[in-house]
Amino acid sequence: MRQGVGLPAMMAYFIKRLVQCIPLLLLVSLLSFGLIKLVPGDPAVVMGGTNATAAEIAVIRSNLGLDRPLHVQILSFYGNLAQGDLGRSLMLGQPVKDAILERLPATAWMALYSMVLTLLVGLAIGVLAALYHNTWIDQGAMTVALLGVSVPNFWLGLVLILVFSVHLGWLPTGGYVEPSTDLLGWLRSATLPAVSLALLQIGLLARITRSAMLEVLRQDYIRTARAKGLSELAVIGKHAMANVAIPVVTVVGLIFSVLLSGSIIVETVFSVPGMGALLGNAILRRDYPMIQGGLLFVATALMLLNILVDVAYAWFDPRVRVGGGH
Amino acid sequence: MGDPILRVRGLTSTFRTDAGVFPAVDDVSFDVAPGEVLGIVGESGSGKSVTALSILGLLPDPPGRVASGSIRFEGREIVGLPRKALQALRGPSIGMVFQEPMTSLNPVFRVGDQIMETIRAHEAISKADARKRAISLMDRVGIAAPERRLDDFPHQLSGGMRQRVMIAIALACSPRLLLADEPTTALDVTIQAQLLDLLRDIQRDTGMAVVIITHNMGVIAEFADRVLVMYAGRVAEQGAVDTVFTHPRHPYTVGLLRSTPRLDRDEARLTTIPGVLPQLSDTMPGCRFAPRCARRTDVCVLSKPPLLDVGAGQQAACFHWDAQQPGGAS
Amino acid sequence: MPGSIRGCAWVGGTDVARPSGIGVVRRSLALGTFRRLLRHRAFVIGAVLLGAMVLMALLAPWLGTGDPNKMAVRMRFQPPSMDHLLGTDNLGRSMLSRVVFGAQLSLMIGLWVVLLNAVFGVLLGALAGYFSRLDGPLMRLADALMAFPSVLLAIGIAAALGPSTSTVVIALAVVYIPRTARILRASVLVVRELDYVQSARVAGASHWHILFRHILPNSMSPLIVQLSFVFAYAVLSEAVLGFLGLGAPPTQPSWGILIAEGRGYIREAWWLTFMPGAAIAVTVLGVNLLGDGLRDVLDPRLKIEQG
Numbered sequence: 001m002r003q004g005v006g007l008p009a010m011m012a013y014f015i016k017r018l019v020q021c022i023p024l025l026l027l028v029s030l031l032s033f034g035l036i037k038l039v040p041g042d043p044a045v046v047m048g049g050t051n052a053t054a055a056e057i058a059v060i061r062s063n064l065g066l067d068r069p070l071h072v073q074i075l076s077f078y079g080n081l082a083q084g085d086l087g088r089s090l091m092l093g094q095p096v097k098d099a100i101l102e103r104l105p106a107t108a109w110m111a112l113y114s115m116v117l118t119l120l121v122g123l124a125i126g127v128l129a130a131l132y133h134n135t136w137i138d139q140g141a142m143t144v145a146l147l148g149v150s151v152p153n154f155w156l157g158l159v160l161i162l163v164f165s166v167h168l169g170w171l172p173t174g175g176y177v178e179p180s181t182d183l184l185g186w187l188r189s190a191t192l193p194a195v196s197l198a199l200l201q202i203g204l205l206a207r208i209t210r211s212a213m214l215e216v217l218r219q220d221y222i223r224t225a226r227a228k229g230l231s232e233l234a235v236i237g238k239h240a241m242a243n244v245a246i247p248v249v250t251v252v253g254l255i256f257s258v259l260l261s262g263s264i265i266v267e268t269v270f271s272v273p274g275m276g277a278l279l280g281n282a283i284l285r286r287d288y289p290m291i292q293g294g295l296l297f298v299a300t301a302l303m304l305l306n307i308l309v310d311v312a313y314a315w316f317d318p319r320v321r322v323g324g325g326h
Numbered sequence: 327m328g329d330p331i332l333r334v335r336g337l338t339s340t341f342r343t344d345a346g347v348f349p350a351v352d353d354v355s356f357d358v359a360p361g362e363v364l365g366i367v368g369e370s371g372s373g374k375s376v377t378a379l380s381i382l383g384l385l386p387d388p389p390g391r392v393a394s395g396s397i398r399f400e401g402r403e404i405v406g407l408p409r410k411a412l413q414a415l416r417g418p419s420i421g422m423v424f425q426e427p428m429t430s431l432n433p434v435f436r437v438g439d440q441i442m443e444t445i446r447a448h449e450a451i452s453k454a455d456a457r458k459r460a461i462s463l464m465d466r467v468g469i470a471a472p473e474r475r476l477d478d479f480p481h482q483l484s485g486g487m488r489q490r491v492m493i494a495i496a497l498a499c500s501p502r503l504l505l506a507d508e509p510t511t512a513l514d515v516t517i518q519a520q521l522l523d524l525l526r527d528i529q530r531d532t533g534m535a536v537v538i539i540t541h542n543m544g545v546i547a548e549f550a551d552r553v554l555v556m557y558a559g560r561v562a563e564q565g566a567v568d569t570v571f572t573h574p575r576h577p578y579t580v581g582l583l584r585s586t587p588r589l590d591r592d593e594a595r596l597t598t599i600p601g602v603l604p605q606l607s608d609t610m611p612g613c614r615f616a617p618r619c620a621r622r623t624d625v626c627v628l629s630k631p632p633l634l635d636v637g638a639g640q641q642a643a644c645f646h647w648d649a650q651q652p653g654g655a656s
Numbered sequence: 657m658p659g660s661i662r663g664c665a666w667v668g669g670t671d672v673a674r675p676s677g678i679g680v681v682r683r684s685l686a687l688g689t690f691r692r693l694l695r696h697r698a699f700v701i702g703a704v705l706l707g708a709m710v711l712m713a714l715l716a717p718w719l720g721t722g723d724p725n726k727m728a729v730r731m732r733f734q735p736p737s738m739d740h741l742l743g744t745d746n747l748g749r750s751m752l753s754r755v756v757f758g759a760q761l762s763l764m765i766g767l768w769v770v771l772l773n774a775v776f777g778v779l780l781g782a783l784a785g786y787f788s789r790l791d792g793p794l795m796r797l798a799d800a801l802m803a804f805p806s807v808l809l810a811i812g813i814a815a816a817l818g819p820s821t822s823t824v825v826i827a828l829a830v831v832y833i834p835r836t837a838r839i840l841r842a843s844v845l846v847v848r849e850l851d852y853v854q855s856a857r858v859a860g861a862s863h864w865h866i867l868f869r870h871i872l873p874n875s876m877s878p879l880i881v882q883l884s885f886v887f888a889y890a891v892l893s894e895a896v897l898g899f900l901g902l903g904a905p906p907t908q909p910s911w912g913i914l915i916a917e918g919r920g921y922i923r924e925a926w927w928l929t930f931m932p933g934a935a936i937a938v939t940v941l942g943v944n945l946l947g948d949g950l951r952d953v954l955d956p957r958l959k960i961e962q963g
Contacts, residue, residue, distance in 0.1 A: 023796070024796070024799055024800055024803060027796060027797070027799075027800035028800050028803050028804070030800075031800055031801070031804075035812055035813070035816050036816065038813065038816040038817055039816045039817070039818070040817065040818055046818070146941065146944055146945070146948075147937070147941065149940075149944060150888070150892075150937055150940040150941040150943075150944050151933070151936075151937045151940070152892055152895045152896065152899075152912075152915075152933060152936055152937070154895075154896065154899060154915075155895070155915055155929065155932075155933030155936065155937075156933075158915070158919060158922060158929045158933070159929070159930060159933070161922065162922060162926050162929075162930070166922070166923055166926075219429060220424060220426055220429040220430045221429065221430055221431055221432040221433070223384055223424070223430075224424060224430045224431065224432075224492070224495070225432065226384060226416070227382060227384060227416055227421075227422045227424075227496075228416060228417050228443070228444045228447065228495060229413045229414065229415065229416030229417035229418070229444070229447060229448060229499075230413065230443070230444075230447050231410075231413060231447075232409065232413075234443075234447070239432050239435075242432070242434045242435065243432070243433070243434060246434075257805045257806070258805070260805045260808065261805035261806060261807035261808050262807070264807070264808060264811065265807075265896055265899065265900070268900075269919075279808070279811075280811075280900065283811055283812070283815040283900065283902070284900065284901060286815065288816070291812055291815060291816075295804060295808065295809070295812050298804065298805060298808060299803045299804045299805075302803060302804075302805065303803055316434070317433075317434060318433070318434055318479045318481070319433055319479070319481045
């Protein structure tokens with residue numbers, strides 16, 4: 001069924017949301033900046049480590065600008081930000097921005113893989129659970145979903161390594177292969193981490209999908225669809241799913257957030273050279289500029305994603321579009 | 327009269343509740359002749375909607391199901407039909423209009439698409455032709471500027487317009503029987519009148535049979551040829567509208583007619599029927615109206631009254647149908 | 657159609673049956689709720705699982721599992737057996753004992769996070785919901801905090817504050833307080849407009865009185881459900897933070913730290929990583945089941961589907 005939407009209208013909405021986000025962005029960046037202020041004592045000392053000399057600490061301090069008055073620090077922070085400069089990682093000796101951009105593809109590919117798994121499996125489980133409501137299929141599916149939400153994903157990752165790598169030898173323990181060089185190899189190396197990430201999300205999505213589907217199936221328009229003599233496939237697959245998509249889309253933003261959170265540990269466990277591992281290492285080594293820049297980047301990316309989700313939501317639910325409704 | 331287009335015998339539809347399984351429709355039988363308009367009237371909870379849903383196999387299962395009985399459409403038994411056969415029936419043979427226009431249309435699909443979908447599900451027809459058919463259907467049901475309205479979403483239309491769309495959908499494949507479950511109840515009085523006129527118009531044009539369900543006696547009087555009065559899941563009375571309305575035999579029918587507000591009489595108080603409908607789970611061996619009936623005797627409480635012929639094609643389920651005293655009114 | 661069908665159109669006269677006892681005593685409301693909870697299967701299973709874990713943590717010193725720090729180098733890397741139910745680690749310490757004692761720290765952290773949420777989340781949510789002038793800025797701040805992925809933010813805060821148990825508690829609490837505050841705010845916004853609250857205001861009751869005597873007691877249901885999920889999240893996230901080395905130094909390790917310790921030996925001794933994680937899974941599963949049960953019984957509106 002045609003659900004054409006005016007592209008210019010969508011673009012306008014997108015821009016409007018972007019603009020609305022600006023105050024939030026300011027606040028978020030301020031919080032990121034403030035993170036380093038949380039450190040009890042002198043951050044330069046902490047970063048230098050136990051064996052640093054006073055001279056080394058002084059160098060660190062001046063590099064970070066910590067010896068300047070607060071308002072100057074804030075101004076230079078935002079000044080740098082405006083130029084796209086997220087600071088400089090002391091540990092890696094490279095600009096934070098570069099480090100992030102280097103590692104981003106690996107995380108992005110993993111996120112894509114994970115997202116595809118989540119959507120396919122999560123939706124399927126949720127729909128089946130709703131269609132076979134109150135049967136063992138429903139109970140079983142919801143139990144699996146609940147387990148997915150209750151298990152620490154890094155632990156699951158380790159268990160998966162145990163079973164599939166150490167024991168069965170089907171998949172490699174770690175080591176990451178670029179998809180551009182060897183797609184199959186990438187699939188093999190990325191499967192265990194993607195599955196570890198996906199399980200939590202599948203749990204969330206399955207539960208939400210089931211709720212939404214049960215609610216939709218109770219609606220009058222489903223009865224109308226049946227009264228028209230449509231096949232059950234059309235009733236469920238078209239009429240029901242089109243309405244289930246609406247609440248599901250609202251959850252997608254949340255799922256991305258969970259995914260980004262999860263990738264930090266999963267990448268560490270599986271030695272995937274992505275953003276998550278980058279941040280994880282930065283945290284272990286107290287590389288504050290990196291932590292700051294990384295957090296800011298992630299939060300901004302999430303906000304953008306959420307705006308896209310909002311726009312997509314309007315595509316799925318025509319009642320929300322501008323100029324609709326009595 | 328030739329063969330009826332719809333022949334219902336002993337229909338019993340049950341619902342499972344926490345307290346057990348109970349019949350919402352209990353041993354209901356009636357006929358609908360081709361081209362005839364049958365009105366089913368009764369208060370909320372009398373089982374009239376369940377009857378219509380049972381015919382098309384649209385009862386929510388669980389908790390409802392057709393427990394027993396026979397429904398013959400054009401001579402063919404449709405209870406227990408396999409799903410594909412039932413789907414082929416819905417639309418081209420039997421169409422249905424529901425009560426709530428606000429929620430009966432899918433909110434995310436365009437109105438025209440929802441009409442076209444019905445046609446294309448049952449006929450091999452091109453999209454362009456289906457579109458033309460949809461436009462003419464919308465025109466037939468009285469929607470102005472149908473070519474533009476085709477692309478509207480349901481939330482952009484008023485309640486009356488949506489119901490017209492529903493009617494268009496129900497008529498899309500030219501069914502020979504239309505089931506209309508309280509089609510105007512949720513709408514303004516003026517729109518009600520318009521839609522009823524429309525339905526009557528279409529019925530005269532197409533010659534299709536109509537079963538119209540309502541709790542409004544006025545609608546029956548205007549539109550129906552024959553009437554079926556239902557109470558607590560059972561048939562209380564049935565017959566030609568004229569005869570039933572002038573000579574009601576069942577005390578419930580008497581009460582119903584008396585309690586309808588009249589413009590030609592000066593009434594200080596509206597007449598009512600004392601008591602309340604029995605609960606679904608109140609099983610009683612005798613007549614279900616007995617607790618509220620002024621004609622009640624022992625036999626009424628002990629055994630279920632069958633539908634008795636009271637003359638002129640009229641039937642009433644009452645042992646005391648010929649009693650001279652008024653029944654059921656205070 | 658299922659359930660009671662009552663015609664209301666033609667009721668009249670004196671012999672109309674009236675429903676009895678419309679007024680429900682408040683005392684029996686709480687009792688009735690409790691009874692319904694006990695009949696809810698998920699709630700009961702969850703309560704049992706969680707209860708077992710809590711008992712284990714509370715009674716740890718007296719359960720006879722031995723000293724979690726006692727090393728026995730000759731007994732290193734023993735797989736799970738009748739002698740060592742959960743095996744031993746690289747220093748010969750009993751995993752059973754370590755997991756049991758680990759419960760203490762992990763559950764306590766969870767409890768602290770819930771307490772902080774209960775106090776600050778409620779306070780901020782109530783203020784935001786009740787005083788509209790505070791609503792804007794408070795919600796802006798909440799949105800900003802929620803813009804960061806939760807675990808990531810917790811990690812960031814914990815990293816900044818330095819490794820210790822209180823760091824973990826603060827970091828986890830800060831991440832979830834905005835969400836709790838939002839939920840409470842939503843309830844307060846609704847309850848605030850109810851008639852009896854309005855009449856209390858007209859009668860001259862002070863703001864605080866209204867907040868504490870009228871509004872808060874009626875906003876409890878979604879809060880209780882939320883707090884149960886906060887607990888689950890706290891236990892899970894504590895594992896992450898512990899795993900990354902952001903928690904307390906391991907004199908008495910938490911479950912997360914145990915997993916971190918076991919990771920290096922995953923090939924030789926799988927039980928070192930498996931056991932503490934399983935304990936977490938059982939606990940969190942229990943909490944989630946409990947929370948589902950609470951939500952079904954206390955606030956069916958939150959549950960979109962119906963049985």
